[in-house]
Amino acid sequence: MIKWRRWNNILHRDFGYAVAALTLVYAISGIAVNHTADWNPNYQQRKEAISVEPVKGATTAEMKQFVMKQLNLMDEPKSVFRPDPGTIQLFYPGRTYTIDVLSGKGIIEQIHQRHVLYEFNQLHLNAPKRAWTWFADIYAASLILVAITGLFVLKGKNGITGRGAWLTILGVLIPTGFWIWFQYL
């Protein structure tokens, strides 16, 4: 009697355990990055209107000092930029002040990294590169193994020759049908 199904199930079980955590990471990140049109999956951005007196100063350095005094900012900004003669920007870690020089009106843009989800997305989108590329390839190969061995875990009416066949065909038809509709109809 061939014992291939026993080995198949052992492989499916053990590789399944090993890839479970990372599959959750990829799946959660997958949902998050699918909806980038609606939200930023990595950062929370908050914009708030602010107002100071019309900015005084002959030079950028003087204008910076004026804005800092007006906004009660004690720390020196990381950098200062003037995109055009009518605007001054002060950059601090995680926040940017953009002020209209003539009116004194402006905005503070605050950026907060989304904890956990940011790390999930970095791994999912292979931001670290280098060794993670290899690890992700091994993970993908393991998923292929889990998928293929999964087809043959059961025998009988619920196996690949019975109910399993219909569900597997359904799994093939949904993406195929969608692609035909998307591409040609």
Add this chain to the structure above:
Amino acid sequence: MRTSLVVFAMLFIVGAALAGGPKTYGKPITVKEFTKISDILAKPEAYNGKRLLVEGNIVDVCSERGCWIKIGSDKEFQSLTFKVDDGVIVFPLTAKGKKAQGEGVLSVKTYSKEQLIESGKKHAEKEKKEFDPASIKGPKTVILLKGEGAVID
């Protein structure tokens, strides 16, 4: 349990690696001499197609995909867009205000009014936003440093 611990340890290591210190994005920098952004913007055609290294403070970051940064010039009211291929390099939004060095090939392209209107319509359709063709006044020259590698402090 052990698998979960390994994964969370990796997340911690990645998180730690992503935090603090100068960070390299993409390929290592190979060009030795810096070119001033003000020089590039003064005579863009002279640098078109050339591999250049620039430096300056990051004044803006693509908030959707992190696929470009704007590097402030050594002269006021100027910046240069450092564009990378989507997904190849992803710049963090938190890079705003930090000092950057970027290497890439300069691209100078002039688009006609008709091309800009066509492109604007397509973009608006894709983003489901309104587009007013009257907002395009004439041809536009786009100067980009097609980025391959960058170091951010």
